Amino acid sequence: MVDHVVLLEEVTRTYGKGATEVAALRQVSVGFPRGSFTAVMGPSGSGKSTLLQCASGLDRPDSGAVHIAGEDITRFGEKELAVLRRDRVGVIFQAFNLVPSLTAWQNVILPSSLARRRPEPSRVRELLHRVGLAGREGHRPAQLSGGQQQRVAIARALFGRPEVLFADEPTGALDRRTGHEVLALLR
Incomplete structure (x- = not known):
């Protein structure tokens, strides 16, 4: 089994409402193995920065789960997220x-x-x-x-x-x- 340091499960993140709504991520599932070096590439506006922000705990997904080192950080409160990002x-x-x-x-x-x-x-x-x-x-x-x-x-x-x-x-x-x-x- 692969040891994922970061694992996203069906992560969705949208911005705006109604006619201005933009789905930056739609049920994205991806894992990044410990010790790997991964480049996320795509055109401008394809969700690369949103993926990074959700994966790192800088932004919260609308749905789905984000795990860092086995911990579901989508359940963390703001203080716990701040400590995670700092430490x-x-x-x-x-x-x-x-x-x-x-x-x-x-x-x-x-x-x-x-x-x-x-x-x-x-x-x-x-x-x-x-x-x-x-x-x-x-x-x-x-x-x-x-x-x-x-x-x-x-x-x-x-x-x-x-x-x-x-x-x-x-x-x-x-x-x-x-x-x-x-x-x-x-x-």
């Missing part, structure tokens, strides 16, 4: 979602800081080094290139040692070379 799920957003007033180091440890946990400085240094930002720890997002900002977002997503990592078009805003480097980091 067990890493998300790399297309727009990076870095806090402009914080340094690269501070952006990486932000989830830990919000949880009032002491970050492991050695872990922060290791991640920033692995993403090629050693020596840039004190720089704010505006002082970094787009590719460097994406690397900070990757380090932040990996900081909590998540069970699963979701990335919404992690290379969409990057040049080809930087895009290949980001994909290599994710692998």
Whole structure:
């Protein structure tokens, strides 16, 4: 039997009502095995981001179930979902979602800081080094290139040692070379 880290069962998600209703997902069932690297591809508006948001607990499906590491997260309350996203799920957003007033180091440890946990400085240094930002720890997002900002977002997503990592078009805003480097980091 396959060990799915993420499993969606007949997930449906619609937006709007009546004439403006859009079915972004219609009874989607899919599993993602632990340790796999999966790219979800399709045209704009096909439901890729909705799939990611429902699978990661950022949005709730209208019906169906979403399991992460065997737990049905569709039964979770908002507080439980927040803890899940902070402690067990890493998300790399297309727009990076870095806090402009914080340094690269501070952006990486932000989830830990919000949880009032002491970050492991050695872990922060290791991640920033692995993403090629050693020596840039004190720089704010505006002082970094787009590719460097994406690397900070990757380090932040990996900081909590998540069970699963979701990335919404992690290379969409990057040049080809930087895009290949980001994909290599994710692998």
